[in-house]
Amino acid sequence: MKRTNYYNVASQLQDQWPIRKALTLSDVDITHPFLTLPRQQVETYIVVYMNPQQQEHLRAEGQVGINAQDDDTGDMYIMKLKWRGSYYNLIGKWGKVVRGKGLDVGQEIKLRWSNSCLHFSVPQQPIGPVPPVPVPPVRMIAAPLVHDHWPIRKVLTSSDVDPNHPFLPLPRKSVEENILVHWVPQERERLRKEEHVSINARDYDTGESHEMKLKWRGNYYNLIGKWGNIIRHKGLGVGQEIRLRWTNNCLYFSVQEERFAAAAASGHDNWPVKKALTLSDVDINHPFLTLPGKAVEDHILFYWTHQAREQLRDEHQVGINARDDDTGDVYVMKLKWRGSYYNLIGKWGKIIREKRLHVGREIRVRWDNGCLVFSVPQ
Template identity: 85%
Template structure:
């Protein structure tokens, strides 16, 4: 299970289309038709609004059926959402949708749950027509305004270290990378099908020698991608951002965000809406992101305790339910890019009747992990 995003759920409800994704090669492959969606986004913006019966079916059978509407055409489909542990697949009539809408790599699909139905839209690219004066309006191009013109939500194949490569949409690569190459380099890429290039991790400053390989409808970034996956602990649903600058390909994968206040005025520096995996009593654990734990929990530990966690990958801790005063002996398990709270978590789920969408708040106080799930 990959790490879970921390966020404030309330502002996101204002977004008409809370889930947006650039389609990948696997998303538009009609021989194995399914749409891969981030677990965190689905749990937050779809599952939480399902009926209790639908949520129970999803937990018990790992899939649930529902109606889906194409908001662009008004067509209705009977589809299924299948839980794959760290992500979801939308299956059923997805192949028909791909063919009917002529979907291709790089197009953006938008999704939302409304009135018991999954709505989706793949808007056509719009051409902006201006009457006066055309030169002024045409100067402001999106690639200039966006510091990171290429963005992609990582899929399961993108983070597979056994077959390490990052597919990038042909249109994005040609518009934002190859356009800045000299003609001879672009021609060499066409003839030899791959070209060596320098890449830099914008987050760490690390440099890597890699290759860009042309595959007709898309490009693969290969070479040290497997090392990057392991070193950065990349997982399904994270967003990678890329740009070409000074003859180098820069990339960045932002740390997942959580609610926190540096001023210390917030008594609960870590807040999270529970996901489906967090309330699964068959495999009980609470996932917490690495940065949140390190900034607001491990920061208060003695050096020896932190070293023990690094060496043994888990440490026993005391935990207290701030709502009831109950004490528990639990363990914090290090998973490199995130942490799991294990031990009595299954008992807590049952006793507090936790479910998807409830907010849990966490802090470290006087040598104890304190948590609260307010009513």
């Protein structure tokens, strides 16, 4: 679905599903039944259409009761939408839905909000006759690794290359679709129960092998074990891209030697960081603006001195000057490191009130002459 910069969403047609997700291992785990949904999509396509009482209850209590209808069967459920900070969980009767529909990893669920109710659908794949496939003679040959075939790619952040707390977080969806899908059910079950499984990892650039562990953290997976050694030996730094794939029962990774440079700001119309404000961004009771980790590190921290970045890593927050490009007002604020994202705190509540910010408006951010510059166009 094409993503737009504006969220003036018209009334939705019955066949329009603004939220789509491939189900993951945790989504179909009936021992801990919940469906995880991205925060921005939920707040853009669901929360914004709730009545004011529901929105206030969600903000105050962190969860709200809703009606949910299975559009495939017509069944209605009383469920809860729970705010988890960077994402939402749909809980209540989700375990019953998983069992009743026989949901499995990789199936696509579609969701929309209509007539004060959450509608969802998991279309069944049509089953037809399967043509016979010729079976070649069995030959145990290691498949060649294609240089440009890396389904998982990630630009390294400051937390990824911190040798004092060495681990590499990987997005849950990417891991489950490109790594766990090759595991046998017993291995996936062991990962779910024990939360970590030992794996073999090989540096494709050097041929070195490492014994490591993949650890399940709910919304993502951590690669741990020898990651600190890899950081030091390869001299990894912020902005480099790591590429990963699973083949021959081994996790291969590669970090090519390339030049990494962020594009310099070319003027007031150059805003490298843009975000549609969410419910938590405009909550004056807990005022902070959440910014994605990669965007901050690529377009803000890139211009900082080494000492300033070290201070942020050690103290987890740094005082900065922030200027409202729309009014010229300057604020003394703080940028706080939260691991996979950053919070802008300090005078954010005052900015919310004075600019009358609300869900869906776009904020634009850039770093210019030692100052964080932001704008919320009317």
